[in-house]
Amino acid sequence: MRKEVLRVNYIKLILASLLVGLVSTLLADSLKRITGYYEDAIYKKAEHYSWLFIVLPSIGITMIYFLRKYAFKNKQNKGIKEIYHTIEERKNELPAYKTPSHYINGFLTVIFGGSTGVEVSTVVATATVGAVARKKTGVAKAHKTELICAGVAAGIATLFCSPLAGLLFSVEVIARRVSKTILLSCLCSVFVSWLFMFFIENETIFKELSATVWHIDALPMLIVVSAFAGLLAVYFTKSVIFIKEKFGAINNNFLRVNIGALAVGIALLAFPQLYGDSYHAVPGLLHRMESQAFSLPFALTLLCISLLKPLVASLTLGAGGDGGVFAPSIIGGAIFGMFVAVICNQYLHTQYSVLNFALIGGGAMLSAAIHAPLTSIFLTCNLVPNGFELFFPMLVCCFVGKYTAKLVCSYTVYSYKGKKSKPQNTSDPEMHLIG
Numbered sequence: 001m002r003k004e005v006l007r008v009n010y011i012k013l014i015l016a017s018l019l020v021g022l023v024s025t026l027l028a029d030s031l032k033r034i035t036g037y038y039e040d041a042i043y044k045k046a047e048h049y050s051w052l053f054i055v056l057p058s059i060g061i062t063m064i065y066f067l068r069k070y071a072f073k074n075k076q077n078k079g080i081k082e083i084y085h086t087i088e089e090r091k092n093e094l095p096a097y098k099t100p101s102h103y104i105n106g107f108l109t110v111i112f113g114g115s116t117g118v119e120v121s122t123v124v125a126t127a128t129v130g131a132v133a134r135k136k137t138g139v140a141k142a143h144k145t146e147l148i149c150a151g152v153a154a155g156i157a158t159l160f161c162s163p164l165a166g167l168l169f170s171v172e173v174i175a176r177r178v179s180k181t182i183l184l185s186c187l188c189s190v191f192v193s194w195l196f197m198f199f200i201e202n203e204t205i206f207k208e209l210s211a212t213v214w215h216i217d218a219l220p221m222l223i224v225v226s227a228f229a230g231l232l233a234v235y236f237t238k239s240v241i242f243i244k245e246k247f248g249a250i251n252n253n254f255l256r257v258n259i260g261a262l263a264v265g266i267a268l269l270a271f272p273q274l275y276g277d278s279y280h281a282v283p284g285l286l287h288r289m290e291s292q293a294f295s296l297p298f299a300l301t302l303l304c305i306s307l308l309k310p311l312v313a314s315l316t317l318g319a320g321g322d323g324g325v326f327a328p329s330i331i332g333g334a335i336f337g338m339f340v341a342v343i344c345n346q347y348l349h350t351q352y353s354v355l356n357f358a359l360i361g362g363g364a365m366l367s368a369a370i371h372a373p374l375t376s377i378f379l380t381c382n383l384v385p386n387g388f389e390l391f392f393p394m395l396v397c398c399f400v401g402k403y404t405a406k407l408v409c410s411y412t413v414y415s416y417k418g419k420k421s422k423p424q425n426t427s428d429p430e431m432h433l434i435g
Helices: 002-048 052-071 080-088 098-111 119-137 141-159 163-175 180-199 216-248 253-270 281-291 296-319 326-347 354-370 373-381 387-408
Strands: none
Touching: 002 052, 002 098, 002 119, 002 141, 002 180, 052 098, 052 253, 052 296, 080 119, 080 141, 080 163, 098 119, 119 141, 119 326, 141 163, 141 180, 163 180, 163 373, 216 253, 216 296, 216 326, 216 354, 216 387, 253 296, 281 296, 281 326, 281 354, 296 326, 326 354, 354 373, 354 387, 373 387
């Protein structure tokens, strides 16, 4: 009798995981495509009318504020922290409204220039798909974590064209443990994602770029880049927490939204590469390097962008935008890697591949920001078509980045436990702390 019950539960779990994988894949793919389309279109318009860079973040975040207030009845979004609460507390559930809430808010944040990405919006939206599916399909409550992880795995797999990255992120960051049922549900959902990508073209983020063969003599400098990327991730973590606390102390909703949005807009005017998720910045900067001779001002521009991206992302979240650490970490670390490579090539007469340094810097900073080196390795290697050329240095450097960050700061924005600010009617920054 017991074996029959277990068999039925496993069948239900497999079927529900396949369903969750399908819905989450479609959700992540649609968000990725429409956000990319409108972000590019609005960014190109702003390039011709530069004053738009200042006002666009205010438009986007103000729209999010009114949507929260009227469409979602002031219901809070606490991002990945709320997923943790749902998993850890048996009675907690992710309500269905979180799927449209994060989907719409992530979309609006990025297309209007908020300096973050849709990755964590996708994570929470797809986790909610899993949580709701468990209740609707009659799967045992003991498998709540499994279906939440299934949704997240499919979402991340689709965003980054990497089923393995989706699986690892669900295990390393969401579940934070391994079990047969978690692996089973995630494998089912990422299989659906893989099947979808097999039939529907889903390109890597930097599809026009190509990693080059790496050389062992570059490894010491890559390790140095990874250590500094770990420190940059700590700076990002501290920035998010500090700005969250400062914005949480502002009682006036208008001021809270617009101070942050205006600061983001000014930064975009100075450095348009900070616009939205900033994935467009990497190929753009690489093409500039190829078309012009080295100049110190340009190198310093790279350094400024790498330092400003985490700060401007923190301001976006503090003002009320929806997003997280994925894109800011990848871009901040990547552009810092580019800076180190061009400086070394110019002054130390090396011949480092700037793109290789960018990819490894991005992977190391992401690993340090979320304390998930395995996820970061496979995710970053999938940013370019032949990224696995860099698998070994990426493996070394992602662990270096993580443990450098842990040496300085034991927590991430996911695991930080500080004073809880009072709930606000609008953009309580805790909502977006990885959110």
